[in-house]
Amino acid sequence: MSYVCPKCGIELKHKGALNKHLAADNCCRTEWPCPKCGKVFENRFQLSGHLASCGVKRKKRGPYKGQKEYSKDKRKSNLTCPYCFKKFEKATQKAGHVANCKLNPRHEQIKTAQVNGQLKRWKGKHHTEATKEKIRKGRFKYLKTLNAQVYDCWLRRQQNKMSSLEQWFCDNAIIKHNLLEKHDIVNEYPEYPYFIDFAFLNVKLAVELDGKQHFIKQEQAEHDKKREAILINKGWKIFRIAYYELIEEKIQELLNVLANIKHYKPKLLKDRTYRFSEFKPPKRTRSEYFEQRRKNCLQSQAEKIKLVESSNIDFSKFGWSGQVTRLLHKRHQKVAKWMQVYCPGIWSNAFHRKSSQCSKLEADVKCLT
DSSP states (O other): OOEEOTTTOOEESSHHHHHHHHHSTTTTOSOEEOTTTOOEESSHHHHHHHHHHHTOOOOOOOOOTTHHHHHHHHHHHHSBOTTTOOBOSSHHHHHHHHHHOTTSTTHHHHHHHHHHTOOOOSSSOOOOHHHHHHHHHHHHHHHHHHIIIIIIIIHHHHTTOOOHHHHHHIIIIIITTTGGGTOOEEEEEEETTEEEEEEETTTTEEEEEEOTHHHHOHHHHHHHHHHHHHHHHTTOEEEEEEGGGOSHHHHHHHHHHHHHOOOOOOOOSOSSOEETTTOOOOOOOHHHHHHHHHHHHHHHTHHHHHHHHHSOOOTTSTTHHHHHHHHHTOOGGGHHHHHHHHOHHHHHHSOOSOHHHHHHHHHHHHHHO
16 A cells, blocks of 8 residues: 655655655755755755765754654643543653542552551562461571571671580689690680580590580481591590580599590690680691601502502513503503602512613602602
8 A cells, every 4th residue: 555645746655654755844846956056956865965975964854843743742641640630740740649649549558558668569469368478487487597597606606705505614624623734725626527615635635515406306416426426537535515414523524534545745825715716726847748648648559559569570570560550550651650659669679671761760759759
C-alpha cells in the first residue's frame, strides 16, 4: 500500500512519511537553489551533496511541524489523576497525589502500611503467613548458632579473655602451685589444626578442659578422640579435666604427672601465662632447618633404602645402575644422585665407569645437601 501526496503526487510507503512530507516547509518544491553560489538543483538530495563542497554547514534535522505541539499536548493529558482527573504541572506532583488519592482502591492498604512502617512496592511476590513463619523460625535458629559459635567462643578468644574453666585452672593450679617456675605455659596454644587449652611446652603436655558440650553429643566425643590421636602422633601427652571434676584432687593428679616426667627442656619464657596471640615460637636456625629436612627425606625413603641394601645386586660390576632403576622404578638419570645421597656407603664402593662424571655428580650433590 502506498500514500500519494495531494499537492505534488509523490508516492510514499508509510503514512508517517506522508505526514512529515506535508508538515515540512519545502513540500512540493520544484527548484532547490544553493544559498551561497545560487546554483539550482532538481531535488534536495542533489542540493545536500553540493552544500558540503560549497562550504555551507548543514543544519541539524529537527522535528517536523506540529511534532512539538503534539508531544506537549500528550504530556499535558498524561498529567491528570486516573481516579479523580485532577490536573498537575509536573509528573512528581501527580505521582505523590495518586498514592494518597482517596478514590484509589489501594488507599486504605497504603495508609495502614505507612502507619506500621511497612511501606513497600506493591509489585512483586507476596509471602503468605506460613512462609513468613518459616523464615522467622530459620532466622531465630541461625541467630542461636551464631551466638553460640561467634560471640561466646571466638570473640572471647579475640579479646584475650578466658572462659570460667580456664580461669579456674589458672587460679587454682598454675598460680597456687607456682607451676610457672619450671614450665613454659601458653593458653590456647596453636597446634595445627587445633588449639590446646593449656600447653606445657618444655614437657610437651596438653591440658584439655572439657565443658558440657563435650558430653552432650556423640559427634563431639568422636571429634575429641580424633583430635587426641593427632596430638599424640605429634608427641604430645594429654591430661583432661571435665567441668564436673573441678576439685583439688584432679590438680594433685596433674602435679603427680608432671613430677613423673624425667626429661625437661630448659625454660625460655617469663614467669607468666601467655596467650596464643602473644606467643611466638622461637625460629629455627639454618642448620636446624636443613637437619630436619634431611631427617624427613631419610624417613620418606626408608623403604627404598632397605630394598637396595637387601637386594642381591653386585655393585662392583658394570650394569648395577640399570638394576637399581628397575628395582626402585626411577629414571636412569636420577639413580646416581639418589644413591650418593641415601646410600653413600654402597656408592663409594660401587663401580664407576668415568671418574670425571663421578666427581661432577659429587659436586652437584654437595650443593643440593
